[in-house]
Amino acid sequence: MQAEATADTLPVPHASGEPTAGKVGMWIFLVTDALSFGGLLIGYASLRSWSPTWPVPSSVLDIPLTALNTFVLICSSVSMVLAVSAAEAGDRKSVIRWLGATVAGGLCFLSIQAYEYHHLISGGLSLSSSLFGATFFTLTGFHGAHVASGVLYLSTLLFGVLAGKFVGHGDSHIEIAGLFWHFVDLIWILIFTFVYLV
Amino acid sequence: MHDAHHAEPTGFLSRVVFSRDHKVIAKQFLLLGLLFLGLGGILALLIRWQLAFPGKPVPIVGQYLFSATAGAISPEGYTMLFTMHGTIMIFFAITPMLIGAFGNLCIPLMIGARDMAFPLLNMLSFWVAAASGVVLAGSFFVEGGAAMAGWTAYPPLSGATATPGLGQTLWAVSLFLGGVSTLMGAINYVTTILMLRAPGMGFFRMPLSVWGLGLAAVLNILFVPVIAAALLMLILDRVANTGFFVSGAQPGSAGDPLLFQHLFWIFGHPEVYILILPAWGIVSDLLAVFSRKPAFGFKATAIAMSSIVVLSTVVYGHHMYTVGLSPGLGKAFMSLTMLISIPSSVLFLNWLGTIWRGSIRLEPAMLFALGVVFVFGMGGLTGLFLGAITTDIYLHDTAFVVGHFHYTMAASVLFGSLAAIYFWFPKMFGRMLCPELARLHFWFTFLPLNLVFFPMLIEGYGGMPRRLYEPTSYKYLVQFQPVNQLITFAAMVLGLAQLIFVWNVVRSLWAGERAPANPWEATTLEWLTPSPPPHENFDVIPEVHRGPHEHSRPDVPDRDWIGQWESQAPAAPQTPPAPPADSEAVAV
Ligand code: HEM
Ligand SMILES: [Cu+2]
Numbered sequence: 135m136q137a138e139a140t141a142d143t144l145p146v147p148h149a150s151g152e153p154t155a156g157k158v159g160m161w162i163f164l165v166t167d168a169l170s171f172g173g174l175l176i177g178y179a180s181l182r183s184w185s186p187t188w189p190v191p192s193s194v195l196d197i198p199l200t201a202l203n204t205f206v207l208i209c210s211s212v213s214m215v216l217a218v219s220a221a222e223a224g225d226r227k228s229v230i231r232w233l234g235a236t237v238a239g240g241l242c243f244l245s246i247q248a249y250e251y252h253h254l255i256s257g258g259l260s261l262s263s264s265l266f267g268a269t270f271f272t273l274t275g276f277h278g279a280h281v282a283s284g285v286l287y288l289s290t291l292l293f294g295v296l297a298g299k300f301v302g303h304g305d306s307h308i309e310i311a312g313l314f315w316h317f318v319d320l321i322w323i324l325i326f327t328f329v330y331l332v
Numbered sequence: 333m334h335d336a337h338h339a340e341p342t343g344f345l346s347r348v349v350f351s352r353d354h355k356v357i358a359k360q361f362l363l364l365g366l367l368f369l370g371l372g373g374i375l376a377l378l379i380r381w382q383l384a385f386p387g388k389p390v391p392i393v394g395q396y397l398f399s400a401t402a403g404a405i406s407p408e409g410y411t412m413l414f415t416m417h418g419t420i421m422i423f424f425a426i427t428p429m430l431i432g433a434f435g436n437l438c439i440p441l442m443i444g445a446r447d448m449a450f451p452l453l454n455m456l457s458f459w460v461a462a463a464s465g466v467v468l469a470g471s472f473f474v475e476g477g478a479a480m481a482g483w484t485a486y487p488p489l490s491g492a493t494a495t496p497g498l499g500q501t502l503w504a505v506s507l508f509l510g511g512v513s514t515l516m517g518a519i520n521y522v523t524t525i526l527m528l529r530a531p532g533m534g535f536f537r538m539p540l541s542v543w544g545l546g547l548a549a550v551l552n553i554l555f556v557p558v559i560a561a562a563l564l565m566l567i568l569d570r571v572a573n574t575g576f577f578v579s580g581a582q583p584g585s586a587g588d589p590l591l592f593q594h595l596f597w598i599f600g601h602p603e604v605y606i607l608i609l610p611a612w613g614i615v616s617d618l619l620a621v622f623s624r625k626p627a628f629g630f631k632a633t634a635i636a637m638s639s640i641v642v643l644s645t646v647v648y649g650h651h652m653y654t655v656g657l658s659p660g661l662g663k664a665f666m667s668l669t670m671l672i673s674i675p676s677s678v679l680f681l682n683w684l685g686t687i688w689r690g691s692i693r694l695e696p697a698m699l700f701a702l703g704v705v706f707v708f709g710m711g712g713l714t715g716l717f718l719g720a721i722t723t724d725i726y727l728h729d730t731a732f733v734v735g736h737f738h739y740t741m742a743a744s745v746l747f748g749s750l751a752a753i754y755f756w757f758p759k760m761f762g763r764m765l766c767p768e769l770a771r772l773h774f775w776f777t778f779l780p781l782n783l784v785f786f787p788m789l790i791e792g793y794g795g796m797p798r799r800l801y802e803p804t805s806y807k808y809l810v811q812f813q814p815v816n817q818l819i820t821f822a823a824m825v826l827g828l829a830q831l832i833f834v835w836n837v838v839r840s841l842w843a844g845e846r847a848p849a850n851p852w853e854a855t856t857l858e859w860l861t862p863s864p865p866p867h868e869n870f871d872v873i874p875e876v877h878r879g880p881h882e883h884s885r886p887d888v889p890d891r892d893w894i895g896q897w898e899s900q901a902p903a904a905p906q907t908p909p910a911p912p913a914d915s916e917a918v919a920v
Contacts, residue, residue: 155524159453159520162519165514166515166518167557170557171561173560173595174561176558177562179577179621180588180594181591184588186586222667262574264585265586268568268572268574268575272564284487
């Protein structure tokens with residue numbers, strides 16, 4: 135097919151903030167994903183409200199440890215913001231630094247969560263020990279799977295950046311990944327509130 | 333996202349199997365859907381055999397399928413049959429055909445795009461759907477057989493104690509995968525519609541098919557994740573004994589079976605609109621094309637469909653009137669349900685308005701579209717009885733419900749899909765179907781179909797429960813046995829008649845007449861490009877100048893149509909240039 139046709143396929147480079155198909159698609163995905171957490175949270179809320187017994191979360195869970203973990207995740211969101219603006223500015227070195235920091239933050243979160251799981255499971259809490267255990271592991275596990283996929287996703291981008299891609303004005307790959315990462319962070323704050331604090 | 337024009341792939345694998353071209357993916361979905369439609373149909377005939385001749389060995393196939401019981405269907409086998417029939421028809425036949433195939437084919441072509449926004453995601457969506465189909469079909473062969481808890485899979489029936497086999501778990505896994513595939517598709521559809529419309533294609537210039545498909549995608553995006561969460565919990569209940577939906581799974585635990593019903597119907601009610609919306613949109617377009625008139629109340633139809641989308645999110649409780657909801661809640665759900673009849677009536681009257689005094693061309697696609705108008709009318713009217721609490725308490729879980737939802741789903745949605753196939757087959761495959769065979773197919777489908785589903789309404793009114801293994805075990809149902817046999821004979825005719833369709837398709841693929849670009853003299857963008865369309869659809873992306881159904885305009889001479897891509901009427905020597913058409917259309 136002739137080359138002029140390119141002109142009318144799609145608008146060319148986008149300034150950051152402007153909607154692109156990639157960003158719109160990611161936003162729609164986030165809506166969907168939020169509703170899947172929504173389904174689980176509805177289940178959690180209704181089971182908890184009907185249950186004759188429900189432990190006080192702080193009597194079972196280690197709140198200070200998880201508060202620390204929450205802090206780690208929030209910090210990784212900050213480094214994600216810095217990575218996005220560095221990518222926008224075309225500053226490859228900073229992108230590598232901040233993206234690396236974000237991946238490290240994600241890994242740190244997962245390690246602390248693994249430690250927490252280990253601790254709880256050896257204390258007798260499990261998916262089948264009680265509804266508290268079932269909802270706890272389902273919600274935090276589903277979220278943990280999101281963090282793990284986010285770490286994979288960002289690592290792929292990091293390798294891409296190391297190979298010379300994704301940086302510079304008009305490339306929205308890192309911005310789009312940032313949307314996902316902030317979303318995962320936001321969901322965690324909800325889970326932390328409802329499962330650990332309330 | 334692709335910025336540049338792509339060269340056409342040449343290898344067999346990248347062109348036919350792992351293609352990212354929306355037109356190829358559409359064909360793959362169509363094939364998947366038709367295969368499962370055949371399988372689901374065979375299961376339906378087996379159910380019907382048992383209802384007409386309870387306990388008698390099934391002729392011919394019985395000795396192979398049910399050898400342990402000398403060819404007769406056992407109660408467990410029967411339960412498995414209706415469970416798998418319902419599941420297959422809804423998630424693996426109708427969904428791939430309407431949403432997978434025609435969503436993929438129509439959206440980019442009708443809005444003037446080269447492809448979907450995310451072609452790779454699109455390809456994955458098909459292969460995940462295929463994998464989920466394999467898991468479901470495979471579940472027939474595991475020990476204990478396939479799922480047996482009904483297509484609604486209510487716990488505790490679907491729990492590990494009541495249905496221990498692997499089949500029920502595979503059922504849940506398969507539906508979960510199907511949900512993932514649907515979501516990939518839906519994200520793609522909505523993004524494509526928002527971002528890739530051709531210049532001039534405002535929302536109120538999009539064909540109603542695109543409206544229907546897009547709105548269905550929106551509902552998918554909102555509600556498939558909810559059922560996915562419920563399925564995840566169900567799977568965990570079965571494999572990890574979490575006890576979400578089973579009370580007393582652990583000492584003192586209060587798992588809640590009703591929670592599953594809520595989550596199921598939060599999704600399940602929108603699901604019926606997910607299926608019917610594309611069919612509504614397609615029918616609205618086809619009626620206009622074959623009546624040679626603009627769609628009556630075009631904007632009202634689009635707005636009615638949108639308001640149904642909104643209302644459909646808050647009425648799911650009408651499936652649970654009999655579970656002991658608080659009466660106040662029940663009444664709220666009833667009032668909201670009744671509200672839906674307002675936009676539905678707008679839609680229906682607009683269809684009648686479109687065909688009213690049109691110069692109707694009874695092409696096969698039009699026959700099926702008119703068929704939808706009739707059977708959807710039946711489905712909608714019977715729905716009123718189920719939406720009202722007083723009548724539903726009596727009719728709940730009877731054959732009346734089966735008659736009702738087959739009129740809406742099996743009849744309306746299936747006819748919508750068939751209309752779509754007859755309409756777009758030339759565009760998809762570049763060949764015409766034989767219209768005589770198609771008419772034969774229509775009449776041998778339409779008449780038996782009513783003989784199958786109308787009597788079910790009467791039986792249900794007479795108190796016959798659904799999911800009933802042995803109707804003659806109730807004295808008061810023995811009188812219905814001749815009716816049950818009539819239904820089964822009609823169902824067999826209906827099944828056989830589909831062979832006409834299969835033959836027509838196979839014959840046309842090899843020997844059908846070559847299709848011109850615009851065989852129906854229709855006005856939307858897909859008819860601008862050759863049949864089948866080239867790689868990336870259009871040589872040059874068309875500019876859109878008018879609404880989607882400009883038929884029989886007095887200022888267009890010699891022709892009763894003018895394409896959305898035509899800036900002015902062709903060959904109009906004396907007349908002044910056509911005035912800016914459709915002045916009310918909203919610009920992009
Ligand atoms: C056109 C030929 C068809 C025939 C003869 C047929 C017949 C039947 C019969 C006899 C039942 C069992 C009713 C009961 O005792 O509960 C049934 C159930 C069902 N059918 Fe069909 N059907 C057909 C097509 C379809 C299609 C196209 C769909 C969906 C789009 C569909 C969806 C269902 C569902 C959801 C159930 C309920 C399954 C359950 O109870 O779990 N059917 N059908
Ligand atoms: Cu409903």
